[in-house]
Amino acid sequence: MEGPRSPSENELPSVLEFLNKKLRNEAPWSIAAEYPTAFSSNNLHNMRIIADEGHVLSHAVLKPLIVKSPHVIFKVGAIGSVVTDDQHRGQGLSTQVITDCLKLATEQSCDIAILWTDLFDFYRRMGFELAGNEISFVVEENFDVPPINLRFSTDSKVSPDAIYRLYASHSVNSVRTIDETRKFLSIPQTKVYTAWETNGQLAAYAIEGKGIDLGGYIHEWGGSVSKLMALFSFIRAQKNQPYTIICPRHAQNLIEQLQRKPVTMNQGFLGMIKFVNFDQLAAKIKRAFRAEGVADIVLEKHPQHFVFGVGQDLFTINNETDMVRLLFGPVDYRALGMFKDETVQKLEKVLPLNLWIWGWDSI
Known part of the structure; x- marks a missing residue:
């Protein structure tokens, strides 16, 4: 068994055959026709497989996206087409290919990763959380x-x-x-x-x-x-x-x-979101607040917690997944009662961040 690794160009047809069989068995077209920018030779380096004697056992793909918003330009790593052969499930192969996609996202300076799934508990174990607004x-x-x-x-x-x-x-x-x-x-x-x-x-x-x-x-x-x-x-x-x-x-x-x-x-929710490079994202958010006239925003990551707030009105966030929902929604700051009214007014100038992935970009 070898991998996770990217497939060679010669292996791409067999990877697509595996995905078509596992994910598009009823469709008369290839999955590559549905995701033409993800399953192309230009994105081979962002596909991850585990193979054994020429047979694909597990797969995931990363599609980096640049998302522009009024306050922040995000680099988002969209992850999808995660599937493992029936005979090899329960061995942690999906976890391995997803972890390697997250490593790729880090290497390519993504701020966050996002995926769409109904296996919430599985992905929560990897640090993803339902967040954003739809x-x-x-x-x-x-x-x-x-x-x-x-x-x-x-x-x-x-x-x-x-x-x-x-x-x-x-x-x-x-x-x-x-x-x-x-x-x-x-x-x-x-x-x-x-x-x-x-x-x-x-x-x-x-x-x-x-x-x-x-x-x-x-x-x-x-x-x-x-x-x-x-x-x-x-x-x-x-x-x-x-x-x-x-x-x-x-x-x-x-x-x-x-x-x-x-x-x-x-x-x-928009999807399941995970921080990839929190410090890079925090720097972008601080710049957005400064552009809105809020110079004393505090958004810091410590070994065991996050510190978040404005000026001296600060709050300690113990879980990364809670921080994801605070930044991207759907948390209502007024309903939380965490901060003073004047702090909430300042936070609402930028937060929750306007992140949106249009349907054609989903993977």
């Missing part, structure tokens, strides 16, 4: 919007440049290229809904589905709120059945508009 709206019924002169389409042949232009206008997004957007548009089971101005310019878009994942979920969207609402109304009438829109917490104008419609709102 708000979803189940659009139960058709709804009307004020008249707006737009043309709607379900044609998936859309210019990646036009999609990219609206995507790049988000206040929080992952750095992508137009070529990556083109690859994402070709992912199997992707439905593209668009709204067009009378002059032929793309006004809004919404993406549903991503291979076997996210069917019935709008996980990517862009455009002004009024035009998005018109597009969402069109989608509900077109589908003639409920569907779900996923939103970041900071999309307040869109959230307010959706709450006025016949929807069911649910609040959840």
Whole structure:
């Protein structure tokens, strides 16, 4: 048995065959078609396998992302496609490949790692915790919007440049290229809904589905709120059945508009998050506070605890996972009663951090 290690280019087909068998057995396409930027020769060095006599036994992949937000530019290590052969489970192989992905994330100066799973207890043992904010709206019924002169389409042949232009206008997004957007548009089971101005310019878009994942979920969207609402109304009438829109917490104008419609709102977590380089992240957060006029922010890591607060109003945090939830949410500082009101007002200038991973970037 050898590894964890990266596969060679010659081994990539057998790795994909293993993943297709274990994770995409019912799908007529390869997992590489769903995650074109993760399972490419350019990302081989971030794939981790354990193999025995040429047979892949366990796998995980890291996809580093640069996420821009108004306050902080994050480097995020997204981890996914974690699977071990049935006959070799219970031997710690998944733990080994994930640990090696975290080592890669450290070497590549990631601030945090994130993954999406329902095996919460398993990943908590490795230091991950449910954190961040995700708000979803189940659009139960058709709804009307004020008249707006737009043309709607379900044609998936859309210019990646036009999609990219609206995507790049988000206040929080992952750095992508137009070529990556083109690859994402070709992912199997992707439905593209668009709204067009009378002059032929793309006004809004919404993406549903991503291979076997996210069917019935709008996980990517862009455009002004009024035009998005018109597009969402069109989608509900077109589908003639409920569907779900996923939103970041900071999309307040869109959230307010959706709450006025016949929807069911649910609040959840962005994913499971773990610090990779706390000191590097803390330095970025302190700079963000200074830019907001808060020069006396305290955010320190000690051998057995963290110290957090403003000026002399400090609190000791004993668990790293609690610190993750304090920085990324969904902790409500006012409800905690930890700090004075004036301290809370200062903390809320930056925290919780606006972190969001759009659906196409998930792995």
